[in-house]
Amino acid sequence: MTVSESKLIKGATGDWEVVIGLEVHAQVNSRAKLFSAASTEFGGAPNSHVSLVDAAMPGMLPVINRECVAQAVRTGLALKARINRRSTFDRKNYFYPDLPQGYQISQYKSPIVGEGEIQVDLTPERSIRVGVERLHLEQDAGKSLHDQSPTMSFVDLNRSGVALMEIVSKPDMRSAEEARAYVGKLRSVLRYVGSCDGDMEKGNLRADVNVSVRRPGEPLGTRCEIKNVNSIRFIGQAIEVEARRQIGIIEDGGAIEQETRLFDPARGETRSMRSKEEAHDYRYFPDPDLLPLELDQAWIDQLAAGLPELPDAKKARFIADYGLSAYDATVLVADRDTADFFEAAAKHGGGARDAKAVANWLMGDLSASANAQNLPVSETGLSSGGLATLVDLIGEGVISGKIAKDLLVMLLGPDRGADPRALVEARGLRQVTDTGAIERAVEAAVAANPGKAEQAKGKPGMLGWFVGQVMKETGGKANPQAVSDALKARLGL
Ligand code: ADP
Numbered sequence: 383m384t385v386s387e388s389k390l391i392k393g394a395t396g397d398w399e400v401v402i403g404l405e406v407h408a409q410v411n412s413r414a415k416l417f418s419a420a421s422t423e424f425g426g427a428p429n430s431h432v433s434l435v436d437a438a439m440p441g442m443l444p445v446i447n448r449e450c451v452a453q454a455v456r457t458g459l460a461l462k463a464r465i466n467r468r469s470t471f472d473r474k475n476y477f478y479p480d481l482p483q484g485y486q487i488s489q490y491k492s493p494i495v496g497e498g499e500i501q502v503d504l505t506p507e508r509s510i511r512v513g514v515e516r517l518h519l520e521q522d523a524g525k526s527l528h529d530q531s532p533t534m535s536f537v538d539l540n541r542s543g544v545a546l547m548e549i550v551s552k553p554d555m556r557s558a559e560e561a562r563a564y565v566g567k568l569r570s571v572l573r574y575v576g577s578c579d580g581d582m583e584k585g586n587l588r589a590d591v592n593v594s595v596r597r598p599g600e601p602l603g604t605r606c607e608i609k610n611v612n613s614i615r616f617i618g619q620a621i622e623v624e625a626r627r628q629i630g631i632i633e634d635g636g637a638i639e640q641e642t643r644l645f646d647p648a649r650g651e652t653r654s655m656r657s658k659e660e661a662h663d664y665r666y667f668p669d670p671d672l673l674p675l676e677l678d679q680a681w682i683d684q685l686a687a688g689l690p691e692l693p694d695a696k697k698a699r700f701i702a703d704y705g706l707s708a709y710d711a712t713v714l715v716a717d718r719d720t721a722d723f724f725e726a727a728a729k730h731g732g733g734a735r736d737a738k739a740v741a742n743w744l745m746g747d748l749s750a751s752a753n754a755q756n757l758p759v760s761e762t763g764l765s766s767g768g769l770a771t772l773v774d775l776i777g778e779g780v781i782s783g784k785i786a787k788d789l790l791v792m793l794l795g796p797d798r799g800a801d802p803r804a805l806v807e808a809r810g811l812r813q814v815t816d817t818g819a820i821e822r823a824v825e826a827a828v829a830a831n832p833g834k835a836e837q838a839k840g841k842p843g844m845l846g847w848f849v850g851q852v853m854k855e856t857g858g859k860a861n862p863q864a865v866s867d868a869l870k871a872r873l874g875l
């Protein structure tokens with residue numbers, strides 16, 4: 383693992399380096415909100431998940447949700463970060479129509495999690511390490527609805543008070559590609575831990591993207607912060623257009639002003655929202671309604687012991703235990719469901735099968751089907767045992783690879799849940815290795831095409847055409863090597 387290698391951008395006056403730091407807001411996976419018992423369920427009728435605390439009724443007091451704290455600690459441990467046994471909550475004061483308290487409860491000087499790091503895989507062989515500055519807990523705001531009425535705006539407070547983890551990176555990334563890979567890896571880790579489901583379409587993971595440019599070797603330039611970018615693709619696009627914009631300004635003799643900007647994907651540009659506010663503008667102060675959060679080391683140790691095997695460790699183990707390539711292992715571990723499915727199939731019934739073949743079928747046709755249906759691989763209809771049997775059938779020479787593809791289509795569609803071995807028998811899909819049957823099919827193909835058989839003698843390239851004819855005749859079930867051998871003998875090649 384190395385530090386980032388710069389990919390320089392060519393400007394009119396020379397090379398530029400882009401510097402990126404991300405603030406990722408990850409919605410905590412918990413049933414109740416950070417300081418109230420209201421549900422965090424997505425998609426409820428507007429204002430159906432709002433307690434008196436979330437609505438900021440007078441006299442209401444926040445009560446910390448233990449599970450949200452546990453999720454933040456688990457995440458911090460997975461990021462190899464320092465867990466702060468003592469942290470505090472602060473009020474960040476600002477007016478928002480969808481934040482009835484008039485302030486957000488956040489953590490400022492003393493966050494729950496301190497410095498950590500993430501290994502980011504750029505290619506299976508090349509990883510960089512990106513530092514994590516801190517992780518803190520804070521409340522989400524509600525949502526203003528401006529498109530419901532021509533004359534009024536509405537507010538939906540369902541999301542108001544839901545727990546967020548803000549995960550702040552160091553300015554360690556040097557290209558859009560690295561930033562995209564960082565978010566992808568962070569999302570994978572959050573999903574393994576179970577602390578955030580990482581669904582960017584639902585807004586469960588959003589990033590504020592800080593971008594600056596500088597001449598290689600110079601100190602950091604002034605940054606702009608692009609707010610609330612909600613897809614990995616847009617994060618990459620926003621960085622590229624923002625870096626170009628900044629280079630253009632500096633090369634024209636101007637200077638970058640620190641500000642908050644918005645990315646407009648339709649127009650492919652960033653636009654100024656407001657000049658950068660400073661921390662003191664928010665009048666942070668310790669929330670008098672909440673005691674400092676103090677954690678027992680024994681509880682932290684217990685959470686650490688409950689963590690699952692994480693992607694980096696799993697990748698190393700898959701390479702060592704199953705002889706997979708770094709590429710295959712990287713693809714398989716990115717998603718925990720896929721990794722578990724692979725391992726269950728490789729080990730099924732004792733498991734002496736070719737793990738590489740299991741990986742290939744899983745990453746190929748099976749993942750394609752899962753992606754097309756937007757389902758995890760474990761829910762496509764084929765069990766891990768079913769995949770193991772399919773690979774075994776090929777290994778035993780019972781079916782060819784081509785028949786296996788057809789068989790998989792059946793198992794994912796009309797024959798969901800069937801046992802692959804029984805299905806092969808029921809449909810008569812066994813590969814024909816019986817030389818008598820193959821010779822009869824060869825004879826028939828030659829008899830039906832006497833002219834071509836004659837031509838083939840001088841043109842061995844015709845062999846492939848005849849193999850195709852025989853395969854057609856046998857419904858694709860003949861062993862291709864046996865067919866080729868029989869044809870060569872019959873045609874005298
Ligand atoms: P704030 O809290 O005001 O947004 P921080 O210092 O916490 O400021 O930084 C926020 C984010 O900006 C971090 O992810 C950090 O890595 C990133 N960052 C800081 N300086 C730069 C810079 N010069 N260029 C790009 N990103 C930067």
Ligand code: MG
Pocket residue numbers: 405590607
């Ligand atoms: Mg910021």
